[in-house]
Amino acid sequence: MxxxxxxxxxxxxxxxxWRTSIARETRKALSPLGIDTDWLAFADAWRNEYQPAMEEVRSGHIPFCKLDRLHRRNLDIVLERAGLDRVDEAVRRELNLAWHRxxxxxxxxxxxxxxxxxxxxxxxxxxxxxxxxxxxxxxxxxxxxxxxxxxxxxxxxxxxxxxxxxxxxxxxxxxxxxxxxxxxxxxxxxxxxxxxxxxxxxxxxxxxxxxxxxxxxxxxxxxxxxxxxxxxxx
CATH class of the missing domain: 3.40.50.1000 (HAD superfamily/HAD-like)
Structure with a gap:
């Protein structure tokens, strides 16, 4: 050694x-819109898209891009799956920065x-x-x-x-x-x-x-x- x-x-x-932090930040961003959900489950769903997104880069299917970009794509997937398409662009941009907090x-x-x-x-x-x-x-x-x-x-x-x-x-x-x-x-x-x-x-x-x-x-x-x-x- x-x-x-x-x-x-x-x-x-x-x-x-990451789990409790993302749950907290997601609740902070979406609760004012009248959205209530299982915030920890939302964090898990967002994180579950992490490895599949990076595998597209590792396999050469898509060019390298920063994780912020993959996180944003994954957020859009999770919001759509949860029936939350009404969340606007400004909220999505701010919520994506939850990983920085x-x-x-x-x-x-x-x-x-x-x-x-x-x-x-x-x-x-x-x-x-x-x-x-x-x-x-x-x-x-x-x-x-x-x-x-x-x-x-x-x-x-x-x-x-x-x-x-x-x-x-x-x-x-x-x-x-x-x-x-x-x-x-x-x-x-x-x-x-x-x-x-x-x-x-x-x-x-x-x-x-x-x-x-x-x-x-x-x-x-x-x-x-x-x-x-x-x-x-x-």
Missing amino acids: HQVKALIFDVFGTLVD LDAWPDVSPGLHRLKARFRLAPCSNGNISLMVDLARRNDFPWDAILGAELARDYKPKPVVYLAAAGAFDLEPGETMMVAAHTSDLAAAAAAGLRTAFIARPDECGPGMGETAAGTTVDVSCASLLELAAALET
Whole structure:
């Protein structure tokens, strides 16, 4: 582990609580229009379009575009499916920015600040740069750089995303650790030669609906970023 010089992070689910944040922001945007629904279910439906949309890019079916654009297309799909076509363009534009206003899990900011004393830090997210900057400013994430899909022009778990992040720091893959709450992300990073750390987020997709343990071999497994910082200090 002494070779690791940089930590790169998944963001949605690992660092921020997308589900309750999106439910809150959707209610704030749509309730004034007289709309009442299961806001958590709406958040889940919107998130469920995430991987299929990115797969169109990964497969080469459509050119690379920022996640904000995919989120907007997915929002239109979910609104139509829910019979909410009456929501106008201005509301849709503002609601799509809900992904820029997600709240972090409580351990994240203090954990990142502690980790920053020893490591270079950056997100390695499918989110676009402006989205990552807004989340960092909202939640006090002390990044050294903003890396990820927009830099690589592709989406995780394609190897180029992880390798571009390591390369941006002029590091070998083995000098870079991917930190995530998702087995698929960590397995792909490890296959690209990175070290890996699992962070348990058991309530990411609802109470007891997140991963509690990695389903693949990882270098470190922790319950929080503060625990990760302590583990990497030894």
